[in-house]
Amino acid sequence: MFGFPPQxxxxxxxxxxxxxxxxxxxxxxxxxxAANLLPQFxxxxxxxxxxxxxxxxxxxxxxxxxxxxxxxxxxxxYHSGYYPTIFDNNSAFKTLHMAEDTGAVASHNSGxxxxxxxxxRDWIDAFGRHFxxxxxxxxxxxxxxxxxxxxxxxxxxxxxxxLSAELDPHNIQTILAxxxxxxxxxxKTSDAxxxxxxxxxxxxxxxQLLFELGRIRFENYADTFxxxxxxxxxxxxxxxxxxxxxxxxxxxxxxxxxxxxxxKLAQLEEYAHxxxxxISHWEAVKIVSPTPEEIQKHIDELKQKTAATNSPAQ
Amino acid sequence: xxxxxxxxGVAVKELYRRKEFYVLLIVTILICLVxxxxxxxxxxxxxxxxxxxxxxxxxxxxxIIAITTTARQIPAEKEQRxxxxxxxxxxxxxxxxxxxxxxxxxxxxxxxxxxYIFFGALAASREHAWPLLNYFxxxxxxxxxxxxxxxxxxxxxLVFAAPSSNSTICFVIVATILxxxxxxxxxxxxxxxxxRSIFYAIYFAIPHLEIPFGMRNLIVHNWPLxxxxxxxxxxxxxxxxxxxFLAAACLVFRRKPVN
Numbered sequence: 426m427f428g429f430p431p432q433x434x435x436x437x438x439x440x441x442x443x444x445x446x447x448x449x450x451x452x453x454x455x456x457x458x459a460a461n462l463l464p465q466f467x468x469x470x471x472x473x474x475x476x477x478x479x480x481x482x483x484x485x486x487x488x489x490x491x492x493x494x495x496x497x498x499x500x501x502x503y504h505s506g507y508y509p510t511i512f513d514n515n516s517a518f519k520t521l522h523m524a525e526d527t528g529a530v531a532s533h534n535s536g537x538x539x540x541x542x543x544x545x546r547d548w549i550d551a552f553g554r555h556f557x558x559x560x561x562x563x564x565x566x567x568x569x570x571x572x573x574x575x576x577x578x579x580x581x582x583x584x585x586x587x588l589s590a591e592l593d594p595h596n597i598q599t600i601l602a603x604x605x606x607x608x609x610x611x612x613k614t615s616d617a618x619x620x621x622x623x624x625x626x627x628x629x630x631x632x633q634l635l636f637e638l639g640r641i642r643f644e645n646y647a648d649t650f651x652x653x654x655x656x657x658x659x660x661x662x663x664x665x666x667x668x669x670x671x672x673x674x675x676x677x678x679x680x681x682x683x684x685x686x687x688x689k690l691a692q693l694e695e696y697a698h699x700x701x702x703x704i705s706h707w708e709a710v711k712i713v714s715p716t717p718e719e720i721q722k723h724i725d726e727l728k729q730k731t732a733a734t735n736s737p738a739q
Numbered sequence: 740x741x742x743x744x745x746x747x748g749v750a751v752k753e754l755y756r757r758k759e760f761y762v763l764l765i766v767t768i769l770i771c772l773v774x775x776x777x778x779x780x781x782x783x784x785x786x787x788x789x790x791x792x793x794x795x796x797x798x799x800x801x802x803i804i805a806i807t808t809t810a811r812q813i814p815a816e817k818e819q820r821x822x823x824x825x826x827x828x829x830x831x832x833x834x835x836x837x838x839x840x841x842x843x844x845x846x847x848x849x850x851x852x853x854x855y856i857f858f859g860a861l862a863a864s865r866e867h868a869w870p871l872l873n874y875f876x877x878x879x880x881x882x883x884x885x886x887x888x889x890x891x892x893x894x895x896x897l898v899f900a901a902p903s904s905n906s907t908i909c910f911v912i913v914a915t916i917l918x919x920x921x922x923x924x925x926x927x928x929x930x931x932x933x934x935r936s937i938f939y940a941i942y943f944a945i946p947h948l949e950i951p952f953g954m955r956n957l958i959v960h961n962w963p964l965x966x967x968x969x970x971x972x973x974x975x976x977x978x979x980x981x982x983x984f985l986a987a988a989c990l991v992f993r994r995k996p997v998n
Contacts, residue, residue: 502788506956506957506959506960549942549943549947550921552973553950553953556880556969557956558962569961570961570963580784584779584788587779587780607780611782613781
């Protein structure tokens, strides 16, 4: 009487139809949950992208300071060691020269880059200058030997650029310089493209990165279709950025980027023999260009060319 | 001279009996090999970062060898009570100081040869070039700079009580000169009197070891040779400081009780 309870209720069979319905409901629930959670996980993964790097994880936000130091180191290598310290006049080195030479970064430099040391302060200073790099050179122009055949020695800046980009994936100048020199001096176009695409994951829709990516498609693959799409996307992003700014005006960097993008689009359209769109892009360039007369001259030439090609058909 | 050479020989032998040199050489080689294995966009010709690292490690290692070897020379003789029997022989105090200096300096030179051979091999493995004269210039001035450090440490070993305090002070002085020596005059210009005059006095008084140290940049970035007359002038400049510190050491040691 006081033993186990009767098992008749538990042994009652559940119908197979119910089980299959339950199974389908569970599957739908799992699918819905996965579809809901996956984008959130992707977002979190993207936000923590930086922390995947060992040094960035170790150093935290200070990794940016180190990244800047390594970028400066790369620029010092670009000058074969002829570089100002904190004690020298560095007004001519405010924007990294290697980034400036990519054509995608506006220069904020002023002053004399050839002679930042100034005249010797005393005899020890004058004597010491015989034992340090004492001439302004660029590695992609041959460095201290001035031998242009050695322009691929610019590869020496790459370790520092790589380290800097790993520590701070949001430092656009570093990424642009890496990609530019890989593409132009070392003929490593696929590596250059990979660097940009990797950077675009951390900096989605960045107009400077898109500008450089478009250059790869146009200059290395002659792929006008993709290059046009990329540059137009870059232009849209730039316009979005300008609108978001308080003053809703083009600042120096925006103006530079706008001019570069419109110029490239105009050149692309000329290359594709689409003179009409080319003229409209040159018109846009004229608005921001420091030499509008030159641009107008080119527009007139293009108009004449277009008229000449259209006249036989008429 | 024979007596001085005999004393120097003992100091040289001490270098290869102790483990510091081997440890530092192996650590330098290991660090360079690990850093050399880093893949930079599949380019196996990238070398300058490695050259810079190797030269920095060589400078640090040789400074450690020079200071630690020299700082314990006289105190060790005192501790082991061999100083008095040594001076009882036909050996003057000045000869002992010069002998000890020469021994440590030559020992540093031998260590330097090993380090620079490794450096040359490392650079040649990727650059496929042997700019031997450039390396010789850098190594020569490096050796003379170490001579100043050795003389300074020897002088310090007679002034300071313990080798540890002497080593620490020498390291601090040398590191400060290497990092800031070149810019002290620029810093002085920004100061008001009397700090400006004090900075200037320090600037002109210190041995400018940063001049040979700065030659690393010329080697790393493959700059052409420095004119030999400037190398000779810098060597003479450093020799003058060696003589100054040695004279000071002899003067202090002459008046110091040895028991």
